[in-house]
Amino acid sequence: MSPSLSRWLWHAVAIALLTVLGGALYLASKRIDYTWRWERIPQYLISTEGDDQTAPFDGFVAVSEDGKQLSMTALRGAETVQFTGFSTIVAGNGDLVFEGDVIAKTDAVSAGPLLVGLWLTLKISALSLVFALLLGLIVGLGRVSKNPAARDLAAFYVEVIRGTPLLVQIFIVYFFIGTVLQLSAFAAGVVALAVFTGAYVAEIVRAGIEAVPKGQTEAAQSVGLSGVQIMRYVILPQATRRILPPLAGQSINLIKDSSLVSVMALTDLTKAGREVVSSTFSPFEVWFVVALMYLLLTGVLSVAVRRLEKRYAVQG
Amino acid sequence: MTQTTMNDAGTVLIEAREIEKRYPNGVLGLKCASLSVRAGEVVVIVGPSGSGKSTLLRTFNGLESITGGEIVVDGHVLHQRSADLRALRQRVGMVFQQFNLFPHLTVLENLCLAPVKVLKLSAAQADERARALLAKVGLSNKSDCYPAQLSGGQQQRVAIARALAMQPAVILFDEPTSALDPEMVGEVLEVMKQLAIEGMTMCVVTHEMGFARAVADRVIFMDAGEILCEDAPDAFFGAPKHERLQSFLRQVL
Numbered sequence A: 001m002s003p004s005l006s007r008w009l010w011h012a013v014a015i016a017l018l019t020v021l022g023g024a025l026y027l028a029s030k031r032i033d034y035t036w037r038w039e040r041i042p043q044y045l046i047s048t049e050g051d052d053q054t055a056p057f058d059g060f061v062a063v064s065e066d067g068k069q070l071s072m073t074a075l076r077g078a079e080t081v082q083f084t085g086f087s088t089i090v091a092g093n094g095d096l097v098f099e100g101d102v103i104a105k106t107d108a109v110s111a112g113p114l115l116v117g118l119w120l121t122l123k124i125s126a127l128s129l130v131f132a133l134l135l136g137l138i139v140g141l142g143r144v145s146k147n148p149a150a151r152d153l154a155a156f157y158v159e160v161i162r163g164t165p166l167l168v169q170i171f172i173v174y175f176f177i178g179t180v181l182q183l184s185a186f187a188a189g190v191v192a193l194a195v196f197t198g199a200y201v202a203e204i205v206r207a208g209i210e211a212v213p214k215g216q217t218e219a220a221q222s223v224g225l226s227g228v229q230i231m232r233y234v235i236l237p238q239a240t241r242r243i244l245p246p247l248a249g250q251s252i253n254l255i256k257d258s259s260l261v262s263v264m265a266l267t268d269l270t271k272a273g274r275e276v277v278s279s280t281f282s283p284f285e286v287w288f289v290v291a292l293m294y295l296l297l298t299g300v301l302s303v304a305v306r307r308l309e310k311r312y313a314v315q316g
Numbered sequence B: 001m002t003q004t005t006m007n008d009a010g011t012v013l014i015e016a017r018e019i020e021k022r023y024p025n026g027v028l029g030l031k032c033a034s035l036s037v038r039a040g041e042v043v044v045i046v047g048p049s050g051s052g053k054s055t056l057l058r059t060f061n062g063l064e065s066i067t068g069g070e071i072v073v074d075g076h077v078l079h080q081r082s083a084d085l086r087a088l089r090q091r092v093g094m095v096f097q098q099f100n101l102f103p104h105l106t107v108l109e110n111l112c113l114a115p116v117k118v119l120k121l122s123a124a125q126a127d128e129r130a131r132a133l134l135a136k137v138g139l140s141n142k143s144d145c146y147p148a149q150l151s152g153g154q155q156q157r158v159a160i161a162r163a164l165a166m167q168p169a170v171i172l173f174d175e176p177t178s179a180l181d182p183e184m185v186g187e188v189l190e191v192m193k194q195l196a197i198e199g200m201t202m203c204v205v206t207h208e209m210g211f212a213r214a215v216a217d218r219v220i221f222m223d224a225g226e227i228l229c230e231d232a233p234d235a236f237f238g239a240p241k242h243e244r245l246q247s248f249l250r251q252v253l
């Protein structure tokens, strides 16, 4: 058998096994008598249900003959009001309605709760990543610094953060630091994720810097460059290439870890998923969709990083 | 001490007085080594492996600190706790066995980095200087290559040009040809020979006895961290005075 044919055969085996697994899952769901209701999911992604327009006071509805004008006259007094921007009129011409009754609907297409949650996850991850990179770079440089105080502080931070669970850190930031500094839940989430990820980034940065051969520093010293210049023009550019792949992995972890901020009053993708489950009673579909949306985020990120890596790898 | 602004022949550029280097692990790399190098001189240092040749050379630009004695290099005094070595290092070039070019920079950028960042030359001035030096080492057509695209011999010639770009008073060479394939040794030695003829002050650690014989003003023999003897090449190779030098020469020649 030719090597390429046997390779394809093994790929086929993998696909077959995955199919069997999927089938087993389906059968399992049959056994527990689960009714799949996929049709309920799309409305939580994209909501076509617009806002309601309600009566501002008690009164009579007036609808023009072509159905394009909608107005109301107050029951007591001569007050009238004209409605605009609606798509369907719920009330009929001449109806008596009371304050707060729905008389028309605007049917704007808007993001459903899952997409809104995804957006929040994206925002909080991106913002945390920026701060985590900054923090990680500074602490990573502290780890390789000549100054013992900088080294001690950096090591202390890394050990404390890596030695405690993220969930506990989130609680501490949210309930303690957040209360003292009056942080919003979003800010607390960004702080917790950035501080957590920063410790791992610092270790990645340190390893990247230490992997640059000593001869590079010596050569740079011999031409009279200062310590800062050596770091900036010689060491960091070379370390970047080594740092990039593990950093990509850490960024993907950050996106996944961000699901833990749902314990705070933040409706991220995971929290949105939980809310949708409680209103649809379709946990399987919802969690599969949520998982898929996380996969989408992490997948896009890893493709982007692979591009970046290729660009950096062009030079020798 | 005042800094020598001109390399008048005869001025002492490097004066090492009874220097000692004890590594943190207790190994004594240098013991009581004294040496002086005058401007325009080519001093070749030979000796068996582990005898302290690299250590001695690296103390001259502060890559190794010393634990005893004193070195004066071009007016800068180095002793146990010398702080700012940058001014000194601008005057002392170094060429390494492993070239140590910056792999993420092109040949031209390798040459321009320090002149621009340290000497504050304009990009145009540095560029001009770099191109002239590349022509001198015969690599004008490689200015936009990355180091990895060059042969070992070419890389070492770029490294020499990089050292020259700082217009140092002296250049230290630590086994510049030891990492090269035999067919590339010649091209590097040729460049070094040319530098010597032009009057560059050089300290060279090498196993190339032919080069020492032809180019050196003085040859120094080191063993076990000590400078055992120094002599003009003819006497050094023709009538070796020290017994250990004799046995060393028997092995390498």
Ligand SMILES: Nc1ncnc2c1ncn2[C@@H]1O[C@H](COP(=O)(O)OP(=O)(O)OP(=O)(O)O)[C@@H](O)[C@H]1O
Residues within 6 Å of the ligand: B023, B024, B025, B027, B028, B029, B047, B048, B049, B050, B051, B052, B053, B054, B055, B056
């Ligand atoms: N960083 C270091 N830490 C501890 N000991 C060292 C260090 N560098 C060198 N030594 C020791 O100091 C002695 C002198 O080493 P050095 O490298 O100067 O020798 P060398 O003459 O250059 O040898 P070679 O020809 O192999 O390059 C050796 O015994 C070596 O093991």
Ligand SMILES: [Mg+2]
Residues within 6 Å of the ligand: B053, B054, B055, B174, B175
């Ligand atoms: Mg050596």
